[in-house]
Amino acid sequence: MKNIKKFAVLGHPISHSLSPQIHLLFAKEFAINLEYKKFDINKDNFFESINRLKIDGYQGLNITLPLKNAAYEICNKLSERASFSKSVNTITFLGDNIIGDSTDGRGLINDLSNKKIKIKSKNIFLVGAGGAANGAIYDLIQSKPEKIFLTNRTFTKAIEMKKYWNSFAKKNQVILETINLDFSNKLYFDLIINATSSSLTSQHSPLSEYAFNCLKDEGACYEMMYGFETPFMTKAYEKTDSVYDGLGMLVEQAAASFNIWHQLVPTTENIESYLKSL
Numbered sequence: 001m002k003n004i005k006k007f008a009v010l011g012h013p014i015s016h017s018l019s020p021q022i023h024l025l026f027a028k029e030f031a032i033n034l035e036y037k038k039f040d041i042n043k044d045n046f047f048e049s050i051n052r053l054k055i056d057g058y059q060g061l062n063i064t065l066p067l068k069n070a071a072y073e074i075c076n077k078l079s080e081r082a083s084f085s086k087s088v089n090t091i092t093f094l095g096d097n098i099i100g101d102s103t104d105g106r107g108l109i110n111d112l113s114n115k116k117i118k119i120k121s122k123n124i125f126l127v128g129a130g131g132a133a134n135g136a137i138y139d140l141i142q143s144k145p146e147k148i149f150l151t152n153r154t155f156t157k158a159i160e161m162k163k164y165w166n167s168f169a170k171k172n173q174v175i176l177e178t179i180n181l182d183f184s185n186k187l188y189f190d191l192i193i194n195a196t197s198s199s200l201t202s203q204h205s206p207l208s209e210y211a212f213n214c215l216k217d218e219g220a221c222y223e224m225m226y227g228f229e230t231p232f233m234t235k236a237y238e239k240t241d242s243v244y245d246g247l248g249m250l251v252e253q254a255a256a257s258f259n260i261w262h263q264l265v266p267t268t269e270n271i272e273s274y275l276k277s278l
């Protein structure tokens with residue numbers, strides 16, 4: 001079809017991705033004629049695939065697991081956010097340039113805001129030190145919580161994460177602290193975010209009951225995964241009804257990518273419930 005704008009999402013596995021449905025819904029709102037495909041690409045054929053899609057006239061790509069760091073490496077221009085996070089989930093082809101941005105953090109913050117969960121001056125417990133945690137922490141810090149507690153199964157990675165982000169946090173008057181997964185000191189959290197992929201491989205919550213007991217009465221728990229109730233969510237429900245999965249984050253990060261490509265702000269309000277009905 002003539003004048004069709006071409007976009008795609010790359011990752012492995014990719015068959016489950018909801019990005020095509022989301023972007024087509026956004027496009028419909030503005031009567032934009034676009035196609036949005038998904039390609040199962042692994043690290044070995046990533047660079048070659050990017051160059052082929054660029055030559056084939058694609059205007060932009062979303063990048064998901066496990067390619068966000070490889071995408072960061074391939075871009076010759078980066079947003080500050082992507083540069084800090086060393087993660088790219090949104091590529092724009094412009095002339096000879098491959099421009100990288102990261103919208104995961106904005107997706108999380110916008111979804112928390114939709115759900116009336118406040119970050120400013122709050123105590124956040126961020127669990128995980130992989131791509132998702134590092135992709136989200138830039139925006140979390142910019143939302144000015146009081147403290148962010150960091151932890152990870154491989155604790156040295158949480159320590160490295162603190163070291164890496166500490167000066168940015170200090171610049172924003174945010175305190176970063178590391179705590180062990182099995183900590184037992186008395187702490188209070190307003191929000192616990194599970195940024196691990198533990199439910200892909202484990203039947204158990206990555207956090208102990210003790211950690212959930214440190215959640216304030218009006219606190220909330222956020223699971224970045226979506227599609228099913230994870231062990232983290234089940235444990236969280238024992239403590240509070242304010243438990244959310246990452247579907248809203250997915251929609252909001254897509255909206256932020258859409259905004260980068262089309263300079264338009266799509267309506268996200270009913271998309272989460274539509275996706276749940278599929």
Ligand SMILES: NC(=O)c1ccc[n+]([C@@H]2O[C@H](COP(=O)([O-])OP(=O)(O)OC[C@H]3O[C@@H](n4cnc5c(N)ncnc54)[C@H](OP(=O)(O)O)[C@@H]3O)[C@@H](O)[C@H]2O)c1
Nearest residue numbers: 128129130131132153154196197198202206224246249250
């Ligand atoms: N909703 C959204 O839009 C959205 C966006 C991005 C990511 N996500 C989700 O976020 C999750 C993490 O993604 P990622 O990119 O950060 O993956 P990643 O880079 O592979 O990192 C995985 C993280 O999970 C931890 N982990 C894995 N298995 C664990 C277990 N059994 N117990 C405790 N910790 C465990 C790892 O700890 P070690 O360092 O010890 O291995 C690491 O911190 C994924 O489930 C992804 O689907 C959602």
